Amino acid sequence: MIKLKKKTPLIDQHDKFGFYGNKFGGNYCAETMRKPIEDLSKLFEKLRKDRKFLKKRDNYFKHYLGGETPFFKLENLTKHLGGAQIWCKDVSAINGDAHKAYHATVNALICKESGKRYIAGDTGAGMFGKNLAMAAKKMNLKCKIFMGTKDISRQAPNVKFMRDAGAEVVPVDSGSKTLVDAVSECMRHYVSNCDNTHLAVGSAIGCNIFLKICAWSTSQISRELKKQLIKEFGEIPKLKLINVIGGGSSALGFWNEFIEYDKKHVELIGVEAKYAAPLSTNARVAILHGAAQYCLTDKEGQIAETHSLSAGLDYPGSSPLHGLLKDSGRARYTNASDKEALAAFKLITKLEDIRPSLEPAHAWSECIRLAPKLKKSDVIVVNNCGKGYKDKKIYIEQLGYYPK
Amino acid sequence: MKNSINNAFKAAKKENRPALISYTVCGDNTKDKSLQILNSISKDLDIAEWGIPHNCPTADGKDIQNSSYRALQNGIRLNDIFKLVKRFKKTKPSKPIILMGYYQMIFNYGEKKFIRKCKVSGVDGLIVVDLSFPDNKNFAKLCMKNSICFVQLIAPTTTVKRMKEIIRSSHEMIYMISTISTTGSALKYSIKRIIKNYNFIKKIKPSKNVVIGFGITEKTISNLKSADGLVVGSAICREITRSLRDRQNPVTNVSKLVRKLKNKII
Known part of the structure; x- marks a missing residue:
């Protein structure tokens, strides 16, 4: 049985390779993504200790998210x-x-801090997509949302929100046409555009840094x-x-x-x-x-x-x-x-x-x-x-x- | 370490040309057809890469996704792939074959069992797309122990410090990703910039064979002739897709394409 470390936040219980309990997580990604995720990790570790950034986050949570x-x-x-x-x-x-509002807002704030102008995210139910689209609009970022075609049709009200907020909804028609395919396609988009795009993974999944940002938010x-x-x-x-x-x-x-x-x-x-x-x-x-x-x-x-x-x-x-x-x-x-x-x-x-x-x-x-x-x-x-x-x-x- | 991969590069160098490396997906569109394709194109190839299809290929573009999908639809399994490699090597024992895939397939099969199977079937090298440095250290050692070349990748985003570490820990072949993209998209960088990156890597350790892949087609291949090797993957997979759509024989069409590619680099 794995033992949790005392006095260590859950998201920080990983080793230097990003593994939790020697078993879960890691960074199984293409070489192209290594540098961008390393940069993002450094930025995130800096920001989570940065009082000004935390104040900004709290302000957004209070006044923008209610x-x-x-x-x-x-x-x-x-x-x-x-x-x-x-x-x-x-x-x-x-x-x-939905709770995705926290995670989407924080990702848009981090994207802004990184100096990138594009943000891309995956969505299943559309809650993350909608919130990311709104946060991107608020912070003047160009937003792409990847969504399975099955989900686009069954969660139509959220798709409308995304489009109204000015995001581009990219339909994903491969595999089961649901979230798993949307995440894959979004990661492919990132592999091809990691020089100018921030990847906002829609849940506490993905390489180490992505799940950390999510659960932290x-x-x-x-x-x-x-x-x-x-x-x-x-x-x-x-x-x-x-x-x-x-x-x-x-x-x-x-x-x-x-x-x-x-x-x-x-x-x-x-x-x-x-x-x-x-x-x-x-x-x-x-x-x-x-x-x-x-x-x-x-x-x-x-x-x-x-x-x-x-x-x-x-x-x-x-x-x-x-x-x-x-x-x-x-x-x-x-x-x-x-x-x-x-x-x-x-x-x-x-x-x-x-x-x-x-x-x-x-x-x-x-x-x-x-x-x-x-x-x-x-x-x-x-x-x-x-x-x-x-x-x-x-x-x-x-x-x-x-x-x- | 057996030297089939090194020998292939040496032979190409003797002819003053880059090694031509194909990538096709094992089992595309059927087990037998994929072997027929490989057998037929191997006369123009120096090294053959065979993809292990996975249904969540996060670094592949549309063309290779389509090939993997067809192969999986037709029921290919890892054990079939080993059998097919064995059949290929039986007729062409000196032609190096590299399996390329995602770590999940190896992890699920069991690393040690996977390597053992590679060894007995005659696999010469392995590329694991999502097992990058330094996470691949143990696996690379395991490959080395079993005389299998573990091919590491270097991307345009790889820092110089990292590049040096990767090269230091690499075996006889290194795969340079030409451009920031998934497989099969158009080259985003100028040929000049790609060659510059290539030369930079070569300079660090000239004895390593560095091949360039991603986005290499009939149009771009001759401009990159100065490399040790060039990998063409998506363009071949696309040709298989086209042949199947037009109800033509993929074996003859792909063979023609590979011949053309070869002619552009001699």
């Missing part, structure tokens, strides 16, 4: 399930409608949550933090400040989509998009196709940091089917005013399974990390309605 996202108890759901108290960290209330969520918990409970109560996992960027942000707590005190639970579930189905370690990670493959080692109603979860790999959390026993992983996620959406929206997108609906599904088995003193917090409007069409197709 500041702290709400934290509240779901009284009706708690009562209905009759077990643990259920709380919602409503990250979807951010300007930008989204950790704003847990910084806020920690304060909100103390304000509400006077201490950090016995907690279960439930988060959906696609690549795993929102969970890393939601959990970051709680890694050092004992797992009996703060339990971390990740929920994957049932047919895109490398962490909860004992997938093997494979190399995908520049890093070693738990990943679905066939026997020959070819990357497997996945199936999920949710575009953001339709990805065969997982963040190397989740591999680390899994193998160290710090987090546990489970999954939910399309059907279970839809049923969760139905129940949540009947009882409460939140409208989760398909991705957090998976986390809600695990919350609904778990809560009745727990005591009233137990506290469950779910990261409601995306707004449901983008999936309105899918919800209507599947459920026959979309609540007001």
